[in-house]
Amino acid sequence: MPGQKADLILTGKYLVTMNGSREIIEKGGIAVAGDRILETGSGKELLAKYPEAETLREEHGLIMPGLVNTHTHAAMSCFRGLADDLPLMQWLQEYIFPVEAKLTSEIVYHSTLLSLCEMIKSGTTSFCDMYLFAADVARATDLSGMRAWIGEVLYDFPSPNYGELENGFVYTENLFRQYSGNELITVTVDPHAVYTCSPDLLKKLGDMAADKNALFVIHLSENQDEVNTCNERYGCSPVTHLENLCLLNERVVADHCVIVTEDEIRLMADRGVKVAHCMESNMKLASGTAPVVRMIDAGITVGIGTDGSASNNDVDMFGEMNSVAKVHKIAGMDPTAMDAGTTLHAATFGGAKVLGAGDKIGSLEPGKKADLIVLDLNQPHLTPIYNPVSHLVYATRGSDVLHSVINGRIVMRNRRLTTLNESAVLAQMERIAQDVMKMRAE
Ligand SMILES: [Zn+2]
Numbered sequence: 001m002p003g004q005k006a007d008l009i010l011t012g013k014y015l016v017t018m019n020g021s022r023e024i025i026e027k028g029g030i031a032v033a034g035d036r037i038l039e040t041g042s043g044k045e046l047l048a049k050y051p052e053a054e055t056l057r058e059e060h061g062l063i064m065p066g067l068v069n070t071h072t073h074a075a076m077s078c079f080r081g082l083a084d085d086l087p088l089m090q091w092l093q094e095y096i097f098p099v100e101a102k103l104t105s106e107i108v109y110h111s112t113l114l115s116l117c118e119m120i121k122s123g124t125t126s127f128c129d130m131y132l133f134a135a136d137v138a139r140a141t142d143l144s145g146m147r148a149w150i151g152e153v154l155y156d157f158p159s160p161n162y163g164e165l166e167n168g169f170v171y172t173e174n175l176f177r178q179y180s181g182n183e184l185i186t187v188t189v190d191p192h193a194v195y196t197c198s199p200d201l202l203k204k205l206g207d208m209a210a211d212k213n214a215l216f217v218i219h220l221s222e223n224q225d226e227v228n229t230c231n232e233r234y235g236c237s238p239v240t241h242l243e244n245l246c247l248l249n250e251r252v253v254a255d256h257c258v259i260v261t262e263d264e265i266r267l268m269a270d271r272g273v274k275v276a277h278c279m280e281s282n283m284k285l286a287s288g289t290a291p292v293v294r295m296i297d298a299g300i301t302v303g304i305g306t307d308g309s310a311s312n313n314d315v316d317m318f319g320e321m322n323s324v325a326k327v328h329k330i331a332g333m334d335p336t337a338m339d340a341g342t343t344l345h346a347a348t349f350g351g352a353k354v355l356g357a358g359d360k361i362g363s364l365e366p367g368k369k370a371d372l373i374v375l376d377l378n379q380p381h382l383t384p385i386y387n388p389v390s391h392l393v394y395a396t397r398g399s400d401v402l403h404s405v406i407n408g409r410i411v412m413r414n415r416r417l418t419t420l421n422e423s424a425v426l427a428q429m430e431r432i433a434q435d436v437m438k439m440r441a442e
Contacts, residue, residue, distance in 0.1 A: 006031035006050035011043030012061030014388045018348045018363040032370040035408035039366055056403055060378035065364055066125025066371040067317040068351030071255045071276035071305025073131045074115035075108040078432055079310035088285040089225050102439040103160050107432055108133035112140035113425045115315050122316040122398025125371040125406045130190040130217055132161045138185050145411045145419045149355050151190030151217055156198050176212055193219040194238045195229045199245055206247040220254040223287035227259045239264040258288040269298040274354040279324045281307030289331040303351030316398035321347050325393050340393040374403040
């Protein structure tokens with residue numbers, strides 16, 4: 001756009017665009033105007049072209065799209081390390097559900113702030129969140145400046161947030177109303193899973209998602225127990241159950257999908273279902289290895305998610321990429337599986353497409369929203385550097401992120417958060433941890 005002014009120029013040693021040709025520009029730069037990317041190219045040329053812009057110049061910097069966490073429960077940071085080394089159903093039913101039943105909006109708000117700090121500091125710029133007290137998750141997210149897809153989790157039993165299920169529909173409707181047209185927050189429809197939601201509830205929520213043109217986010221086929229329960233109740237697998245209810249479509253973001261057959265993979269591909277792959281959570285709960293290599297081969301759009309901090313135990317997407325790339329190699333005894341480029345794509349552009357936002361975020365291209373991060377490569381564990389993409393998956397840590405820009409706004413500069421008061425958030429969490437311990441003892 002000739003004559004347009006840039007507000008911000010970032011330059012670095014590499015610009016990893018993740019565009020269609022996966023172009024990497026050495027000594028690259030990016031010009032941002034308002035909330036959008038104006039131009040990418042030579043850092044030197046952009047600095048000369050837009051002399052009036054604010055600049056962030058990093059001689060050893062790597063600029064890349066912000067990471068997209070396609071499945072998390074941000075507020076579960078308050079349960080980090082509370083119960084480990086247990087199977088999924090026992091972990092959920094004996095440890096997580098009992099304390100979740102006593103959650104309050106304030107605990108959710110502050111615990112979400114904690115994950116927001118952690119996410120920004122480890123390079124995530126957008127995430128998809130399913131939890132209780134979603135209005136408080138959204139309130140915290142709004143303060144942080146992060147981009148998010150947020151839904152209130154619904155299930156058959158009463159919720160500590162809205163009480164009886166019928167109130168859950170009203171609560172969700174209110175969320176849609178409140179965030180309609182919001183620049184950064186998009187509301188989703190979130191049935192917990194097929195084993196906690198009746199067919200009637202699933203159908204009602206399917207109708208709601210269609211009506212609102214919203215994502216339908218659900219834990220699906222997370223482990224063998226879930227498949228067994230579904231088989232006992234409905235005589236079919238979770239994926240087939242959704243198909244039988246006419247709910248398998250392009251709005252579905254299916255979290256986990258660990259136990260799926262070849263036929264189900266083909267069906268999900270045909271129906272346009274997207275998958276959020278949560279490898280570290282699946283490892284920790286010994287749920288299994290989701291066949292994402294075969295899903296990607298079948299044409300399914302796959303993103304990466306950390307799941308909540310109670311089953312991971314962090315929301316660091318760099319750590320998650322490292323796990324994803326390695327586990328699929330050992331699982332298939334194939335070192336070529338989930339190569340670095342494929343894994344990085346899933347954590348950026350793939351994740352954006354999972355959330356229906358491939359036209360807005362996930363790559364650094366003119367016209368897209370300015371969601372990007374800058375890493376500091378001038379460190380022992382990142383030296384030497386032959387292939388930046390290899391480093392991003394196999395050597396980088398979340399703590400290597402220096403700056404973060406979301407929707408054109410600098411939310412972290414030199415590892416200092418600009419939107420959140422990190423030390424206040426940490427201090428508040430110490431108090432909340434004491435409340436959680438009391439809730440557990442009651
Ligand atoms: Zn989950």
